[in-house]
Amino acid sequence: MGMTMTQKILADHAGLDKVSAGQLIKAKLDMVLGNDITTPVAVKEFKKIGVDKVFDVNKIAIVPDHFTPNKDIKSAEQVKFIREFAKEMGIVNFFEIGQMGVEHALLPEKGLVVPGDVVIGADSHTCTYGALGAFSTGIGSTDMAAGMATGEAWFKVPEAMKFVLKGKPGKWVGGKDIILHIIGMIGVDGALYRSMEFTGDGVAHLSMDDRFAMANMAIEAGGKNGIFEVDEKTIEYVKEHSTKTYKVYKADDDAEYVATYEIDLSQVKPTVAFPHLPSNTRTIDNVGNIKIDQVVIGSCTNGRIEDLRVAAEVLKGRKVHEDVRCIIIPATQKIWKQAMNEGLFDIFIDAGAAVSTPTCGPCLGGHMGILAKGERAVATTNRNFVGRMGHPESEIYLAGPAIAAASAVLGRIGSPDEI
């Protein structure tokens, strides 16, 4: 029996010729990541271990992106604590305000993750880097502490589900719609403990930004990781962003999958996840008349340049509805500058949208766009749980940037075709 992409990467990093699903292994880590919420707990745990240095100052990334620019005194103190730790340890990849971006948009852009890597991050959306053909998965603060000390982590080798993508997605359909479609199909625990492996001819029609959005939300199906087969687009992206050595892993022909799904991308419609689960999906033609108060376009899922271009295409020459606040958050400084240079900010500002510095902010109900009781938001973020963006009686509808921008104009959930 052969191995999947994930299993091959894990085997190599465990120094084994072969691994199989369910096997417990210890793997070497190429990158250990944390943010301003999870790293403070990790540092406290790290200090209990009793080592005085981290395993590799180049293989740790600390990105204060959640409550930054610091939203209150306690948040400022948390960031100060981890900044001092990074300095003390000589951690190279600490990203201060001004260089910082939303972590999962930032790391690939900085070339810190390449195909074949094993990455753990104290943030559940660490699975994003599967878009690059890396094994990456979310863990907690204590695992981060252990990873920083030893450069290793324990894993149970996952079973895999195979998603064979075919055809070309239609206008206004992006990676977000495809992954919401998949989560709607398999449920929020449909891939629990498993890897989701994306392959097929359709992958060629997906940009890297589409793939990042899809791998990013593997966790919303319970997945341990999501991973794409590496192709020319991946290699082109990696060469443009990184000087690190990479390794391409392909699944064996006789690799075992617990389930295989064929998805015709040409049939996927723009999709919206209704409150309060990402699996509660409806296609845009079935949303009904839902009035909204806020739109957020940004996050580690959809804050990349292509997302902003789609939003600008929809908002160009139009106005945000008078009852709607539209907040646009480019995910990194580089994306911010690119959007500025392409004139996207003129379009956003003229439409009456607000443009923010990079932050996770509203996605997790931190700051920069909290919802009041009874308010509804369309967000390009990744979770619509109870209270996620503010009051426990507020509601979040997840969508891609096209639907989000169109909804901002319409004042209700709708498609660019309606404006």
Added chain:
Amino acid sequence: MKAQGKAIKYGDNVDTDVIIPARYLNTSDPNELAKHCMEDIDTEFVSKVQKGDIMVAGKNFGCGSSREHAPIAIKASGISCVIAETFARIFYRNAINIGLPIIECPEAAKDISDGDTVSIDFDSGKIVNVSKNKEYMGVPFPEFMQEIIAADGLIGYIKKQLGSKEA
């Protein structure tokens, strides 16, 4: 090790955002976190929970954010064990790592009612519903996880490992 207490029951897909909302994550102090545990789905939890109580839930408990603050808040609120049909994987890891006892047992998770008195024997995995006079068997931990648990969590385990390397 044993635990006994009253069951506090929830449904499927209890996510870490409702276990501890992000608006309270500007601190990692366990007692501060415990003050807001579960408040977005159960405003009474904090006032009704008694030391030793057992949280019982359905499928995919602890899904969503990787915040370790979630098992920390549950542990600090006095909960002695979480029984669920299934756990989301990051929560499962985090609970083991910080020493919050958890047991996967679909039968118990379905059958136990809110308010039932439940006792658990962690060595055997046996769960007894004292109120209903019934017994269930939980899924035992793999051996390496038992070693982590025996070392009071991952940090203790790593310390032991590093110590034995030096020796």
